[in-house]
Amino acid sequence: MGVEMEYVVRRILAVIPVVVVVAVAVFMLIHLSPGDPAALMAGDYATTEDIAQLREALGLNEPLWRQFVLWAGRLFQGDLGTSIFTQTPVTTLIAQRLGPTVSIALLTTLLSVIVAIPLGVLAAYRAGGLIDRAVMVFAVLAFSVPVFLVGYLFIYGFSVKLSWFPAQGYVSLSHGFIPWIKSLTLPCVNLALVYIALLTRMTRATVLDVLHEDYIRTARAKGLSVLPVLHHALRNAAIPIATTVGVGIALMLGGVVVTETVFAIPGIGRLVIDSVMHHDYPVIQGVLLISAATYVFINLAIDLTYGLFDPRIRY
Amino acid sequence: MVRKRFITPVVVALAMAGMAFAPASEAQQPKTLRMVPYADLKILDPMFTTSYVTRNFAYLVYDTLFAMDSKGQPQPQMVDKWDVSDDKKTWTFKLRPGLKFSDGSPVKSNDVVASLKRWQTKDNIGQAMTRAGGKWDVVDDETFKLTLEQPFGLVLDGLAKVSSYPAFIMPERLANQPGGKPLNEVIGSGPFVFKRDEWVPGNKVVFERNPLYSPRSEPADGLAGSKAPNVDRIEWVILPDSNSSVAALKGKEIDMIEQVPPDFISVLQEDKSVNTGTLNRQQVYLVLNQALPPFNNEKARQAVAHMIDQNKVTAAMGYPDSIRVKYCDTFFICGSPNATSAGSESFKQPNPELAKKLLAESGYKGEKIVMLLPTDVAYLNAATLVAGQAMKDLGLNLDLQPMDWSTATARRARKNPVDDGGWNAFVSSAAEFNVDSPINNTYLGAACGNSLPGWPCDAKLDELRAQWIAATDPAERKRLLDAFQVEAYRTFPNIPLGQYSTVFATQGGVKNADKLWGLPNVWVLDK
Numbered sequence: 001m002g003v004e005m006e007y008v009v010r011r012i013l014a015v016i017p018v019v020v021v022v023a024v025a026v027f028m029l030i031h032l033s034p035g036d037p038a039a040l041m042a043g044d045y046a047t048t049e050d051i052a053q054l055r056e057a058l059g060l061n062e063p064l065w066r067q068f069v070l071w072a073g074r075l076f077q078g079d080l081g082t083s084i085f086t087q088t089p090v091t092t093l094i095a096q097r098l099g100p101t102v103s104i105a106l107l108t109t110l111l112s113v114i115v116a117i118p119l120g121v122l123a124a125y126r127a128g129g130l131i132d133r134a135v136m137v138f139a140v141l142a143f144s145v146p147v148f149l150v151g152y153l154f155i156y157g158f159s160v161k162l163s164w165f166p167a168q169g170y171v172s173l174s175h176g177f178i179p180w181i182k183s184l185t186l187p188c189v190n191l192a193l194v195y196i197a198l199l200t201r202m203t204r205a206t207v208l209d210v211l212h213e214d215y216i217r218t219a220r221a222k223g224l225s226v227l228p229v230l231h232h233a234l235r236n237a238a239i240p241i242a243t244t245v246g247v248g249i250a251l252m253l254g255g256v257v258v259t260e261t262v263f264a265i266p267g268i269g270r271l272v273i274d275s276v277m278h279h280d281y282p283v284i285q286g287v288l289l290i291s292a293a294t295y296v297f298i299n300l301a302i303d304l305t306y307g308l309f310d311p312r313i314r315y
Numbered sequence: 316m317v318r319k320r321f322i323t324p325v326v327v328a329l330a331m332a333g334m335a336f337a338p339a340s341e342a343q344q345p346k347t348l349r350m351v352p353y354a355d356l357k358i359l360d361p362m363f364t365t366s367y368v369t370r371n372f373a374y375l376v377y378d379t380l381f382a383m384d385s386k387g388q389p390q391p392q393m394v395d396k397w398d399v400s401d402d403k404k405t406w407t408f409k410l411r412p413g414l415k416f417s418d419g420s421p422v423k424s425n426d427v428v429a430s431l432k433r434w435q436t437k438d439n440i441g442q443a444m445t446r447a448g449g450k451w452d453v454v455d456d457e458t459f460k461l462t463l464e465q466p467f468g469l470v471l472d473g474l475a476k477v478s479s480y481p482a483f484i485m486p487e488r489l490a491n492q493p494g495g496k497p498l499n500e501v502i503g504s505g506p507f508v509f510k511r512d513e514w515v516p517g518n519k520v521v522f523e524r525n526p527l528y529s530p531r532s533e534p535a536d537g538l539a540g541s542k543a544p545n546v547d548r549i550e551w552v553i554l555p556d557s558n559s560s561v562a563a564l565k566g567k568e569i570d571m572i573e574q575v576p577p578d579f580i581s582v583l584q585e586d587k588s589v590n591t592g593t594l595n596r597q598q599v600y601l602v603l604n605q606a607l608p609p610f611n612n613e614k615a616r617q618a619v620a621h622m623i624d625q626n627k628v629t630a631a632m633g634y635p636d637s638i639r640v641k642y643c644d645t646f647f648i649c650g651s652p653n654a655t656s657a658g659s660e661s662f663k664q665p666n667p668e669l670a671k672k673l674l675a676e677s678g679y680k681g682e683k684i685v686m687l688l689p690t691d692v693a694y695l696n697a698a699t700l701v702a703g704q705a706m707k708d709l710g711l712n713l714d715l716q717p718m719d720w721s722t723a724t725a726r727r728a729r730k731n732p733v734d735d736g737g738w739n740a741f742v743s744s745a746a747e748f749n750v751d752s753p754i755n756n757t758y759l760g761a762a763c764g765n766s767l768p769g770w771p772c773d774a775k776l777d778e779l780r781a782q783w784i785a786a787t788d789p790a791e792r793k794r795l796l797d798a799f800q801v802e803a804y805r806t807f808p809n810i811p812l813g814q815y816s817t818v819f820a821t822q823g824g825v826k827n828a829d830k831l832w833g834l835p836n837v838w839v840l841d842k
Contacts, residue, residue, distance in 0.1 A: 034718065036725030041358060041497070043365030044743060045479050045757045047766035085357040086516045087499040096515045155562045167562040168554055171516075219385030264554045264563075266518030274517045275804045277691070277723055278357065 004307075004314070011300045014294055022292040023075070023285070027068050027196060030276075030284050037058075037084050037279040058084060058254040071285065080289070081282030090286035093271060100170040101267040103180070104259070105252035107188045112195035113245060120197070120203025121230055127208055135200060142197035151262035154186045168264035187263040190292075191256055196246050202244045206237035246302035253298070254291040319364075345547035346633035348840055351560045352551045353574035353817075356520050357585055359509070360497035364554035365479040367746065371763075371834050374523050374538070375549065376417070377483035378501035379409065380427065385832045389475035392531065393484060393504070394540060403466035403787070410457045415527040416486055417508045419473045424459040428452065429490035431482060436494070439760050441475035443784055444448035453516050468787050469754065477538065477833055478748035479757070482754055492765065505548060506542040506838045514636040520551040535839045545827070546840035564589060565822060569607070570842060571821045571828075573835050577633030577694065583820045588692065590823060593638060593816035595833050597630060597742040599698045601810040602758065604770040606730050608682065610739060615677035618809040620662055622705040629735050629813035631697040639815035640798040646759055646803050648794075649814055651751040657797035658804035681712050685733040687723045687741040688715045695720075698812055699742040706740070727768040741768075742812065748833065754801050758809040771808035 038054040039046070055061050061069070074081060080090035123135040159167035165186045171179040210216060210233040219229050255269025268287060275283035306313045354368040361373035382392040391397070391576035395411040414422035428451045435441035435449070461470065474482050486502055500507045503643035507522035514520055530543040531818025552569055554560040557576040561583065563569045568664035575583055575591065584591050603610035603619065609614055629639040643649040661669075684705050689695045699715070709712045714733075718726065723741060745757060754760045761781070779802060783795040819835070821828045822842070830839040 034719040034725065036728070037721075037722040040721050041364055042722070043369075043479070044765075045365040045749060049766045050769065053495070083516070087359075087497065090514060093516065096518075119415070152558055155559065158656050159566045160562050163566060166568055167566045168551065168568060169561045169563075245630055261556050262559060263555065264518075264552070264559050266515055266553075270517055274355070277719065277721060293472070313816075 004288035006299070009298075009306070011303070012241075014103050015296045016297050017125055019289060022291055023072065026285050027071065028064075028280055030279070031064055031067070033279075035279045037281065040278055041085060046295050053078040055212075063297055064255040071282075073288075080286035082282050085101045085278055090282050093283060094268070094290060095285060097268045097271045099172055100115075100260075100265050101253060101255060101269070102185055103173075104188055104191065104256065104265065105249050105268060107184055107193060108248050108252060109245060110191045111188060112199050112248070115192070117234070117241065120200040121207050121234060123200065123204040124207035124211060124233075125226070125230060126131055127204075129212075135204070139197040142193040143201075145193075147194060147258045148262050150193060151186070151190045151259065155262070158186060170265045170267075187265055189257050190263070191252070198248070199241065199244055203237070203241055203246075206240050207233050209233075210226055210237045235309060239306055242305050242309065243302055245285045245307075250295045251299040251313075253294050271286045321356075328331065337710045346545075347548040347550060348546045348837060348842060349552055350551045350571040350573060350837060351507075351554050351563070351569055352520075355553045355555075357502050357516065358497045358549065359499060361483050362480055363494070363497040363733055364432055365749075367478070367834070370481060372509070372520070373481070373483050373503075373835065374505065374527075374834060375499055375507040375838070376505045376509050377485060378505045378542075379475065379482055379538075380413075381471055381485065382538040383475050383477055383833070387537075389471040390533075390536070390539035392475075393427075396455070399470075404463045406461040406463075406470055407454070408459055408461075411529065413529045414459070414504055414574065415529065416502050417527060418502050418623065419487075419523055419527065420506050421456075422484065423456045423487075424453040425456075425652060426487045426490070427484055427569050428459050429487040433490045433494070434480060434482045436446070436646075438473070438482070441480070441482070442467055442475060442755055443467070443469070443754060446480065449786075451614055465788060466785060468784055476748075476755070478746060478755075480622065490798075492586065494594055494725070495547045506530070506544050518553050519748045520553075522549040523547065531636070535830060535836075538836055542836075542838045544818065546837075553746075564822065565800050567822060569822075570825050571819060571837070571840070573817075573819055575818045575820050577635075580635055580638065583591050583818075585649045588823045588836075589820050590825070590828050591818055592828055592831065594816060594819045594835070595830055596650065596747040596816050597744050598643075598648060598750045598814050599632070599695075599742065599812045600758070601702050601740060601742050601812050602727075603807070603810070604737070604739050604769055605736060605741060605761075607732065609674075609677055609679040612677040612804050613839050616810070617805070618670040618673035618677065618709060619711075620807055620810045621660075621666045622709045622765045623702065623810060623812060624705070625811070625813035628701045629815050631701045632694040632813075633697065634815040638818060639813065643707065643811065643814040645799055646750070646756060646811055647753075648747040648751045651747060652798055653752050654774045655793075655797050655800055660803035662804065666703070668740075674709060674711075679711070681693060684711045684713050684734060685737065685738045686713055686715050687726060689720045689723050690717045691719045695742055695744065698744075702740075702742055702812055730770070746817075746834075748838040753796065759799075759803055761800045769809065771806075772808040773802065773808065776802050776806065776808070777794055798800065802810040806815055 028070045028105050031270045038051050038058060038060060042050045042054055082089050083093060123132040158164045163181050169183060171183040175181045180207055210215035216229060216233055232254045255267055257273055260267040272287050326635060331392055351367055356368050356372050361369050371377050378393050380392060380394045381389040393410055393414055395409050397408045399406050416422060431451045435445050444467055447467045450462050451459060453459050489498055489500060492498060493763045506525055506528045508525045510521040510523055524544050524547050530541040533540040535541050561573055583589050590697045605611050609707060615758050626641045640649050642663060644656040645654045647653040688699050702711055703715050726738055727741050729736050734738060735751050748755060750756050759770060761767050763774060763779045779795055779799040783799060785794055787794045819831060824842055826841040827839045
C-alpha cells in the first residue's frame with residue numbers, strides 16, 4: 001500500500017470515532033432536551049393517558065441506556081431507523097431530500113467559484129483602486145445583508161412582479177432541465193451571494209500576499225505578462241481558497257435552513273428543523289450522523305486536493 | 316475558434332438534456348389543484364391523533380356513514396336507509412350499494428362495525444354511546460345495527476361528527492389492528508386515493524381521483540352530498556414560510572391557501588386576483604390547572620375570567636375586525652346552533668374590582684403562577700401574552716415561561732407541582748367542531764376522572780351533560796344546554812378568550828370556493 005493510500009485509509013478509519021462521538025452526543029442531547037414526540041403525535045386534545053400509552057408503545061419509557069443500545073445495534077446493521085411520525089424509514093427521508101440539497105450545494109458552489117475567484121484576483125491585482133473598492137463594498141454588503149431579506153426581495157422582484165422564476169419549490173431534474181434550473185436559480189443566487197463575498201475576500205487576501213512574493217516580482221521584472229503572473233499567483237494561493245470552497249460545500253450539504261425555508265426547497269436543512277421541532281428522534285439522529293460523516297469525507301477530499309495545487313505536499 | 320469549439324458541444328448537450336427531460340405536454344397534464352395546508356401531514360391514521368391536518372387528509376381518502384351539511388345537520392353518506400325502533404334503543408342501517416374501497420374490495424358491514432368499534436374507544440360521543448350500552452353488530456353484508464340500553468340523542472350526530480374523531484370507515488383488517496401505533500396503510504372509500512409513492516413528508520402530499528368512488532346523487536352541501544371530485548389530482552404543498560406561500564399564490568404557482576396568516580388577510584382581501592372567505596370559526600381559550608392551587612379553587616378561576624377582555628386578545632392575535640367577534644358570550648361558538656348567553660351576564664366587561672375580591676376570597680397568597688408561553692406559534696404567543704398581562708393585573712405572581720409548542724405540549728401533561736416541572740396556565744385554540752356542544756367541547760365535554768391537561772371536574776356538569784345527551788325533546792335540550800352553560804360559567808373548565816374565523820384564499824380562477832365549509836372539502840372546487 002502506497003503512503004498516500006495509507007493516509008486515505010487512516011483518515012477514513014478516523015471517521016469511526018467521530019461518528020461514535022457524534023452519535024452519543026446527539027442521542028443524549030435530543031433525549032435530554034424538553035419536549036415529547038408522543039404528546040405531539042397524539043394531538044392537541046389528547047389526554048395524558050393517551051400520551052402515556054403512546055410513550056409506552058414507542059418505547060420512550062425504556063431507560064435511556066437501553067434506548068441507546070437498541071438504536072446503536074440497529075445502526076451497526078446499517079439501519080438508521082424509522083420516523084416516529086410518518087413511519088417512513090430515515091434513509092428514505094434522507095434520500096428524498098438529497099436531490100435538492102446536492103443540487104443547491106453544487107450549483108451554488110459553481111456559481112460562487114466562477115464569480116468570486118476572478119473578482120478576488122482582480123481586486124488583488126488592482127488593490128486600492130476603484131475596482132478593488134467596488135468589489136469590497138459588494139462583498140461587505142453581500143455578507144452583511146440577511147439571506148432571508150435578499151430572498152424575499154428576489155421573490156418579490158423576479159417571481160411576483162416579473163414572473164421569471166417560481167417563488168417556491170424544487171422541480172426535480174427528471175421533470176426537465178429548464179424547470180429544474182429555474183427552480184434553483186433564485187435560491188442558488190441568493191445563497192451564492194454570501195459565498196461569493198466570503199470567497200472573494202479570501203481570494204483577494206491570499207492572492208495579494210502572493211503578489212508581494214519575490215518570485216512574482218522577478219517574473220514581472222523579466223517581463224512576464226499579467227495573465228501568466230496571475231496564473232502563478234493563483235496557483236500558489238489556491239490552498240486556502242480550496243479549503244474555503246470545500247468547507248462551504250460541506251456546510252451546504254448539511255442543509256441551508258433559511259434559504260430552504262424561504263424558497264420552500266425540501267432539503268436536508270428543513271428535514272432537520274422539522275424533525276427537531278417534532279422531536280422525531282430517529283430522523284434527527286440519522287441526519288446528523290450522515291452530515292457528520294459527509295463533513296469528515298469532504299475534509300479528506302479537500303486535503304487530498306492540496307497535492308494537486310502544490311506538488312510538494314505528500315502524505 | 317477555441318470559443319466555438321467549447322460552446323457548440325455545451326449548447327448541444329444542454330439542448331439534449333432539455334429534450335431528454337422535457338416535461339409532458341399540457342394536453343396530458345391532469346387537472347391539478349395545488350393547495351397549501353395549514354400544517355404538514357405527519358400521521359396517516361385519523362383515529363390515532365386529534366390533529367386537524369390528519370382529519371382533513373382522512374376526509375379525502377375515507378368516507379363516513381353520515382356527514383354534516385352546511386346547516387350542521389347530519390345527512391346520510393355511505394348509508395342508504397336507516398330505521399330506529401319506537402323505544403329508540405335499536406338503530407338499523409343499510410349501506411348504499413356499490414361502495415368499494417380503493418383496493419377494489421367491497422365495503423361490507425363487518426368493515427363498518429370494526430371501524431365503529433375502533434371509533435367508540437377513542438371518541439367522546441362514541442364513549443358516551445358505550446356508556447349508554449351501545450353495541451354494534453353485523454346483520455348481513457349490507458346491514459348493521461346499534462343496540463342501546465337507553466335512548467341516546469346523538470347517534471346521527473356522532474356518526475356525522477366532523478372532528479376528533481370522525482367515524483371514518485376502513486377495511487376490517489385495518490380497523491382491527493392494535494392501536495398502540497398509527498396505521499401506516501391507507502385504504503378508504505373516499506373521493507381520492509393517497510399517492511404514497513409521491514409523498515415527501517415536509518414537502519408534498521399527493522391525492523388522485525379515486526376511480527372506484529361511488530358518490531351520492533344529491534349535490535355537495537357542506538361535507539354531505541356528492542363528493543365526486545372536479546379535479547383529477549390534489550397536491551398539498553407544504554410551505555412553512557407565510558411570505559413564500561402568499562407570493563406563490565400571487566404568482567399563480569398555487570391555487571389555494573387553507574389558512575391565511577392574520578398579517579396577510581387584509582392584503583389578500585384587497586387583491587382583486589384572489590378570492591378570500593372564511594372556512595371555520597375558532598375559539599381561543601385559557602386552561603387553568605385545577606389539580607394545583609390556586610386554581611383548584613373556583614373563585615380563583617372566576618377571578619381570572621373577570622379580568623379577560625376578549626377584544627384585546629383577538630386584536631393582539633392580528634385578526635382583522637371583520638373576522639373576529641369582539642365579545643362572544645357562549646362557550647359553544649357564537650353563531651352555532653348551540654350558542655346561548657345563559658350565565659354570561661357578569662362577564663361581558665372586565666371587572667377588576669370583583670376579580671381581586673374573588674382572588675382574595677380564594678385564599679391566594681402570592682404563590683408563583685407558571686404560565687406556558689409558546690414562542691413558535693405566533694397567534695398563541697400573542698394570546699398568551701395578553702391573558703398573562705390580565706393575570707398580572709389581577710395581582711397574580713406570574714412566571715411566563717417561554718418554550719416551543721412541542722415542549723409546551725409535553726409539559727402540560729405533567730401534574731407535578733410548579734417547582735417540579737408543573738404548570739398553572741396555558742392558552743390554546745380549537746375549531747368550532749371541537750367546541751360547539753356540551754359533548755363536542757373538549758374541556759366542557761370531559762367528565763370527572765378525565766385526563767385532559769388541567770384536569771377539570773364538576774359533577775353537576777357531568778349530570779347536566781348526561782341529561783342533555785339523553786334528551787330528545789328540543790325544548791328540554793335547550794333548557795339543559797342553558798343550565799349546563801350557567802354551571803360552566805361558575806366553575807370554568809376552561810375560559811374562552813375570544814372567537815375568530817380562519818380565512819382561506821384561492822386564485823380567481825378557482826370555482827366553487829363559496830362551497831367550502833368547515834374544513835378544506837376541496838372536492839367541491841374546480842378550476
